[in-house]
Amino acid sequence: MKKKLAMVGAGLTIGSALLVTSAFADIGGAGGGYEAYKTAVKTTTAASNATQHYVLSVKDNGQELLNVNGTLKESKAARGVSGNAEIATGAASEQLEFYHQDGTTIFKSGSSDTYNVATETDESNRAEGHDWGPEDPAVQQGLEKLVDALVGNLKNNVNLSGGTGGAQAVDMTLKGSQIPATFNVIGSLVVKEALNAENLHQDSGMKDTGVVGIDLSRLDAKLPRLTQDVNIDEVSLHAEIDANHFIVHQIVELAVTGKDEAGAAHRLTVSADIDTWDVNATTPDTVDLAGKKTNKIEADKLQD
């Protein structure tokens, strides 16, 4: 009888000791990286203004097809945006400036001195349309929980490393079967549809220079049309978070493999590299149109 009790006692003791060990081994902190990133995303999106420098790049089998880089200044309070972009596809490149001020959107191509001005007539309607859902704290909390549950154990793949002075870095790389099958299927379909979208390859659609005053036809990026075995191969995220929980630097990469109609294999990598600074200390630039060449364009054309 004593032997039995000793066995039960020992089993319980060792078992509970292991449970306590797991708690000390920071199992509760699972997804510490995930939580840090989530907080940072919330803080960063809540900032009322910021300046960002971004580089978007699309490579096919290591060769760059499309590169967009530019600066963006945005202020939610002033409802203003200003920025510039340089779009390069191989040899061809195009400069673009854009502003959003006083309810008008202004585009200017680097190769002309005409400002194309679009006035939004239904600004109030659109603002109302945006007010549902995401702004409501209850809906937001519900969504957050849903996302948490969907992310599930993927949280364990998010690594957090501390830097100096409260700065943190978050890294996540998902490869092959680590990527949830549903995400892979939906993502692959989206990528495939995007690559096969009509206006991407039909020159007639791109030659319409009237809308933003830029000849985009020169910029055909020659993206491959993947039709078979489209698969998301790798997803990676690197984010640097400062002591105030703002994401100051972020790199997101997505690698997609697949075959085109001719059966040639492609590996497309899409990457976005975004630097953020002057958080809550940014005023978007404005342009004074007095005395400048302008061209009125219809706002509804922009929404197409």
Next chain:
Amino acid sequence: MELLKRTTVNELAKLYARKKTIWLLAVALILPFAGLPAVRQLQDGLGVAGVASDQYAVTILNVMTLFVLPLLIFMTASDMVSGEIGDKTIRSVLSRPVNRSKIYAAKLFALFVHTAGLLLLVFVASEAAAFMLPDAGKAAGGLAETAVAYAASALPLFVLCTAAAWVALGFKNASGALTVCILLYAAAKGLALVFPDYMVFSPVTYMNWHQLWLGGSLPAGRLFAIFSLLLGCGMVFYTTGYYVFDKKEV
């Protein structure tokens, strides 16, 4: 030790004497092939790989550990414990010159062996199915990694075995125990939606911890923490279960 081995063999013999067990083994063998048409449809119809052939076996394992294998474990555990208590056949086991600690251990060992056998069967079947996919050329690529994932997935399933046997001890009929096992499991999974923060301490959260063993870089600290949590839960369920079994009037 010999006694324990023989009692385990005895339990397994009883298990495989049931037609139901053989049928369920057949189902586990066929299920990996049932996923093939869906994947082929994705590949031929929509042109997306969806599940590449080197990832097929792991995808099957994800589905299996989520509900198919837990369900089979619950059924076996309820038959083995509640069923025998209910129809009093457990008396014929207890009347043997084997003490109750060995009988309870043998029942769990038999459950572990059965579960491991199921995993092996699913592994072989899903790898065979992967070779039937159009891009079978790379099916052999992830074989070693997949084998590791299958082996790793045994641990949370073993913990589930101890938990199912623990629940089944409180019932005198197999269907009651099965129903309660399923409800408890579903509730534990469902609570994760409501309390994601607390669910890190629940063993059912880690049914798919095999995914952490994929992808080359192993998060050692995390694996250790989950390993101790699962082992700890298993030990607590096993010892308390044994204690209840030892005191039980049948």
